[in-house]
Amino acid sequence: MMTYDVIIAGTGPAGLMTAEWTAKYGLKTLVLEKRESVTHSLMGELVTDKALKFLRVRPDSDYIGNKYNSIVGESLDTGANIVVDRSLLGNSYLFDEDKCQELMRDRALSDDAEFRYRSRVNSVIKEKGSVVGVNFNQSGKEHGRLTVGADGSFSRVSETAGFKHPKWLLSYGYRFKLKNCKGIDPDVAYFFVGKDVGLGYLWLYPRSETEINLGIGRVPSSKANWHSLPPMQDVLRKYMKTHPETQNAKISAVNGGVVPCAGIIPKFTDAGVALCGNSAGQVSSIVGGGVTTCFHAGQVLAKHAKRMVDEEDFSEKSVGKYEREYRKTKLASNIMNTGKGMWAVSKYSMFNDPVAAAEIVLNQLDAKTLNELIQGHASVGTLMTLMTDFLPMVAKIGAGYLRAIAVSGL
Ligand SMILES: Cc1cc2nc3c(=O)[nH]c(=O)nc-3n(C[C@H](O)[C@H](O)[C@H](O)COP(=O)(O)OP(=O)(O)OC[C@H]3O[C@@H](n4cnc5c(N)ncnc54)[C@H](O)[C@@H]3O)c2cc1C
Known part of the structure; x- marks a missing residue:
């Protein structure tokens, strides 16, 4: 049986971007998708310049819907x-989702990646503590040196590889x-x-x-x-x-x-396996935006997959280098910070009125700050001002959070 360099489960933005780049690096890539085609999945569409740069498309191109x-x-x-x-x-x-999905698929295909649809991954195959491939559909089996779980929020790869998901x-x-x-x-x-x-x-x-x-x-x-x-x-x-x-x-x-929306999960790599995208919690928590962060994570992962193949090393330590580099990036720390914020807001909402909280934000936030937050480049000064403006609410959230911790024991 053939052994692929990389097997990717899922053709969301994370899987497609990973496939585009692993194929570009010359790695033998297999992509398994449970649906009928790449365009049968929702990709997400509202994005800023960052996403266009990752996808390498121009603002005036057909890939932009508006x-x-x-x-x-x-x-x-x-x-x-x-x-x-x-x-x-x-x-x-606004991305034209179908065209963007087809673009990444076609780029990967032109570099010899193989796509199989109606292929639902059930579990990873483990040998001597390492993941060495996947079981899919009734009796399908494929072996890969690196298995990538880009199969979304309820990832089978993640679950069967044994990653721990805190209450998200x-x-x-x-x-x-x-x-x-x-x-x-x-x-x-x-x-x-x-x-x-x-x-x-x-x-x-x-x-x-x-x-x-x-x-x-x-x-x-x-x-x-x-x-x-x-x-x-x-x-x-x-x-x-x-x-x-x-x-x-x-x-x-x-x-x-x-x-x-709770931030990146505690560990998303192990021997022979790595998660990417929603499966790893790589989503901008407050707004629930995942397109840019998935593109970013897919590119970081593909670069490490190439290194792993060159070094012929798929050990926990080697795969973990992807996780270490990823966690040091600005986008990852943004996810972690907004994740904590989202967690606190949700805890606050358990004991208070979430709509009232949203109204407070709408009444007090100014357009410049909102824009900086949307674009992901709020300065330290802006964040400090926000903290001061929202001190009463932050204090309330803090109290709600502490109460929630006391109640749930989390
Ligand atoms: C309604 C909605 C609107 C959104 N709008 C935006 C937006 O405007 N901007 C933005 O940035 N983000 C948006 N998001 C978030 C963004 O869509 C996600 O964060 C992003 O799609 C996650 O990508 P992913 O590749 O990790 O996972 P997914 O997109 O979930 O893709 C997972 C893929 O894996 C496949 N799959 C699942 N299980 C298996 C299996 N066992 N075997 C094989 N294949 C499998 C699925 O069919 C799917 O194709 C939106 C999300 C939703 C729900």
């Missing part, structure tokens, strides 16, 4: 809002692609908070004057809180009904998914 001049954060209940306009907004783009904050998301909308300003993207939304946000990203993506992401801050909220699809339908722009719109696609 570009925004301003972003508005608004309360669905009170109408309180913040506008980040052209003078402040860094570049924000998982954000559940739904998205409608809508056609036949009216009066849409294609230059403005919206984020909404509200009592029906819960701990999370509803988003409206225009693709054109008649097409939008309408989505919702929500973290269950507690079981009681989750059950007291309307189902997410109902919240989207209510939005459609109550807004003239979307009253006669047609739903052309529905996607859903789950994103980890």
Whole structure:
């Protein structure tokens, strides 16, 4: 039986970017995907310049579905809002997901990567404590020197390789692609908070004057809180009904998914195996953005896969060098910091009203700061000012957090 250099489970942004680069480095790469094609998975679409750089596409290319001049954060209940306009907004783009997914697949194919669809990985194969491949479908088996779990939030690779997942904050998301909308300003993207939304946000990203993506992401801050909220699809339908722009719109696609928002998991490498993307918690926690962070992690991992093949070393120590380099990067420390923040906010919400917290943020945050946070380049000065402005809320969150720790023993 042939042994691949790298077997990758999953063709989300993490798996595709890893495959593009391992194939480019000349590694014999096999990609297994449980769905029918790469475009059957949701990739995520709102991104900043960083993602375009990782993907090596130009802002004026076909891979970009739209570009925004301003972003508005608004309360669905009170109408309180913040506008980040052209003078402040860094570049924000809407990817054309299908084209981006096909681009990475085609680049990997042109460097001889092999893709197999309808191939569900069930477990890793272990020999003498090392992962040496995967079992998939009924009786499929393939051997690889490095197995990559890029199979999302409920990764089979992670689970069967024995990685520990602390109780994660998982954000559940739904998205409608809508056609036949009216009066849409294609230059403005919206984020909404509200009592029906819960701990999370509803988003409206225009693709054109008649097409939008309408989505919702929500973290269950507690079981009681989750059950007291309307189902997410109902919240989207209510939005459609109550807004003239979307009253006669047609739903052309529905996607859903789950994103980890508690930061990077404690360990995501071992002998012969590495995780990448959602499976490792490599997602910007507060906003639940994973495209850029997956692209980044995939590139770091592919570079190390090449080193491992050159050195013929797939030991725990050698694979762990990917994890060590990754954790030192700016994006990784950003994920860890926002992860802690998200954890604290969710604990706060268990004992307080999350919507009230969101309202406080909307009423006090200024557009410049919001933009810096969205773009991921808030300065130390800005963060210090934020801490001072939000001291009463931070103190409350702290108290809620401590109470939660006392109750849950975490
Ligand atoms: C509704 C929604 C909207 C989002 N919007 C944005 C956004 O605008 N911007 C942004 O940056 N991020 C966004 N995100 C987050 C982003 O989509 C994720 O963080 C990102 O897709 C994670 O990539 P991944 O490759 O790690 O995992 P996934 O994208 O989850 O991909 C995993 C892949 O593995 C496959 N798979 C799973 N199990 C197996 C198995 N056992 N065997 C074989 N294959 C398997 C799946 O079919 C899938 O193709 C959004 C998420 C959701 C849910």
